[in-house]
Amino acid sequence: MEHIYSLKGSKLMQLDEVRDLGVINDAKLSYEKHVDHIAKKANKAMYPATIMYLKDTKFDWNLTTGFEDSVATCHRNPYFEMTGGKMLGGSSSLNFHIYGRGYPEDYNSWAEITKDDAWKWENVLPYFIKSERLTDPKILNSPAKIYHGVEGNLGVSRDTFDASDFLDAMKTLGHESVVDINDDTPLGYMNALFTIADGVRQSSAHAYLTPAKNRPNLHVLKNTLVHKIIIENKNAVGVEVLTKNGVVTLKADKEVIVSAGTFGSPKLLMLSGIGPKERLLSKGIDVIEDLPVGKNLHDHVVVTMIYKMNKSIDFESFVTDHPVPALVGYVALDKCQKFPDYQTQNYFAHPEVLISYCSFEARYRPEICDNLYYQKNHLVVQVVHLNPKSRGDILLKNSNPIDKPIIKVGYLTNKNDIEDLLTYVEDYNRIVNTSYFNNIGGELVTDHTNCKAEFGSRKFWMCYIHCMMNGVRHFSGTCKMGSVVDSKLRVIGVNRLRVVDASVMPQVVR
Numbered sequence: 001m002e003h004i005y006s007l008k009g010s011k012l013m014q015l016d017e018v019r020d021l022g023v024i025n026d027a028k029l030s031y032e033k034h035v036d037h038i039a040k041k042a043n044k045a046m047y048p049a050t051i052m053y054l055k056d057t058k059f060d061w062n063l064t065t066g067f068e069d070s071v072a073t074c075h076r077n078p079y080f081e082m083t084g085g086k087m088l089g090g091s092s093s094l095n096f097h098i099y100g101r102g103y104p105e106d107y108n109s110w111a112e113i114t115k116d117d118a119w120k121w122e123n124v125l126p127y128f129i130k131s132e133r134l135t136d137p138k139i140l141n142s143p144a145k146i147y148h149g150v151e152g153n154l155g156v157s158r159d160t161f162d163a164s165d166f167l168d169a170m171k172t173l174g175h176e177s178v179v180d181i182n183d184d185t186p187l188g189y190m191n192a193l194f195t196i197a198d199g200v201r202q203s204s205a206h207a208y209l210t211p212a213k214n215r216p217n218l219h220v221l222k223n224t225l226v227h228k229i230i231i232e233n234k235n236a237v238g239v240e241v242l243t244k245n246g247v248v249t250l251k252a253d254k255e256v257i258v259s260a261g262t263f264g265s266p267k268l269l270m271l272s273g274i275g276p277k278e279r280l281l282s283k284g285i286d287v288i289e290d291l292p293v294g295k296n297l298h299d300h301v302v303v304t305m306i307y308k309m310n311k312s313i314d315f316e317s318f319v320t321d322h323p324v325p326a327l328v329g330y331v332a333l334d335k336c337q338k339f340p341d342y343q344t345q346n347y348f349a350h351p352e353v354l355i356s357y358c359s360f361e362a363r364y365r366p367e368i369c370d371n372l373y374y375q376k377n378h379l380v381v382q383v384v385h386l387n388p389k390s391r392g393d394i395l396l397k398n399s400n401p402i403d404k405p406i407i408k409v410g411y412l413t414n415k416n417d418i419e420d421l422l423t424y425v426e427d428y429n430r431i432v433n434t435s436y437f438n439n440i441g442g443e444l445v446t447d448h449t450n451c452k453a454e455f456g457s458r459k460f461w462m463c464y465i466h467c468m469m470n471g472v473r474h475f476s477g478t479c480k481m482g483s484v485v486d487s488k489l490r491v492i493g494v495n496r497l498r499v500v501d502a503s504v505m506p507q508v509v510r
């Protein structure tokens with residue numbers, strides 16, 4: 001009999017029960033037969049730990065890049081998966097629900113780009129506070145509480161497992177332990193905050209649509225694909241949508257507000273005649289407005305560092321609503337800087353968690369994942385470049401709205417990003433010199449990488465980075481404020497049309 005394990009490996013479920021969840025398909029189960037899946041009979045995407053299993057299912061748009069040079073030999077496929085939620089709540093229904101707002105510098109730079117002070121940090125902070133419903137007692141009993149809200153729609157919480165040994169080790173490397181990351185303490189390490197409340201994922205649908213669902217003026221059409229924005233004399237007057245009953249036209253009294261995400265919104269604009277002129281003409285689309293739609297695609301990039309250790313945290317004491325024991329660190333190389341250069345996400349991973357992450361999420365080759373599984377406990381660290389310079393592009397394959405767009409994600413095409421990552425992974429790896437790591441036999445796992453150069457040499461790290469890098473899926477920028485939409489998110493040159501999603505960010509927040 002095959003079994004399914006919950007996070008601690010303590011709760012058993014039969015395979016059939018997990019199939020009943022509908023989020024893991026048979027093909028994946030047979031492909032990954034050696035894997036003990038983490039799952040729980042729960043409300044599908046609402047249960048936080050199901051995140052890794054929603055990829056490649058009907059809840060994912062299943063977009064990919066074409067062949068990408070930067071996907072080296074350690075990945076299963078020669079392309080990147082551009083995972084995106086195809087359900088109410090979009091990617092907030094399948095993301096890792098780590099709660100972070102970005103930094104004052106991010107929003108102040110948007111204000112500069114758009115020449116609109118409304119985007120300045122002092123003006124956006126009140127909206128973060130208004131939207132939040134924080135339950136963490138540590139923050140609420142500290143001076144940091146002035147930066148948080150307790151009455152908003154979006155529940156935010158954290159687990160308080162004891163990781164003092166790890167945090168003390170970080171202190172010896174110059175990284176403070178902090179209660180909260182905010183204007184007063186922009187750098188440091190802490191237990192991660194999650195958009196989870198009462199064990200339930202706080203997707204944007206759960207947080208905002210559910211409370212509004214009985215409003216008489218709210219109508220949600222599920223399983224409906226928007227084909228095109230109808231534009232007459234440079235005024236958006238409605239949309240054409242594909243429903244299960246065929247194509248339907250919906251008229252807009254006031255405005256059309258597009259929120260189809262970093263891939264969906266530029267695709268829709270281009271299908272509707274808004275985009276780079278030559279590209280649209282080459283697909284036989286009449287040009288309504290010549291704008292750089294689809295350009296400026298970017299994402300945070302991450303290098304995963306896996307450390308084996310003889311002794312981990314006490315998993316038996318980790319009995320919470322949270323998916324995995326996680327600490328986050330925000331690190332600047334110059335300690336006087338008010339914003340981080342890189343973020344680290346530090347997960348204490350039970351072997352079952354690691355194998356799932358390795359196989360389903362990072363998509364490393366099966367032999368790599370097998371190898372890791374048979375070792376002991378691990379610390380899985382994601383070193384995230386928070387300010388990447390590399391840029392990609394989204395193009396239409398043709399004028400058929402059903403077809404997927406062409407995505408050139410461009411990870412690491414700017415050489416500075418690779419140099420930065422090299423500095424960041426070396427900086428993080430100083431952890432192996434701490435007495436904490438020596439005591440628990442902590443050691444970076446490298447044998448799976450096939451990097452033959454001398455350990456620690458520049459050549460070695462370059463090889464390691466290319467082997468272990470991925471995108472974080474914080475896709476942004478393809479309907480950039482300042483060049484595609486104005487500071488009020490109105491499409492430039494077209495009336496009654498706005499875009500309101502991550503595609504408008506000129507530069508993804510840190």
Ligand SMILES: Cc1cc2nc3c(=O)[nH]c(=O)nc-3n(C[C@H](O)[C@H](O)[C@H](O)COP(=O)(O)OP(=O)(O)OC[C@H]3O[C@@H](n4cnc5c(N)ncnc54)[C@H](O)[C@@H]3O)c2cc1C
Nearest residue numbers: 086090091092095096097098225226260261264473501502
């Ligand atoms: C695997 C993963 C992990 C992540 N982890 C985190 C994290 O821990 N913390 C964090 O803050 N962020 C995280 N993110 C990023 C975050 O989830 C996204 O930045 C955010 O959801 C983007 O919101 P959006 O509204 O721009 O787009 P989306 O969330 O993508 O929403 C777009 C919506 O539009 C729909 N749509 C698209 N095209 C059409 C069409 N033609 N017709 C009808 N509907 C359409 C989609 O189905 C979707 O529902 C993660 C993302 C992923 C994919």
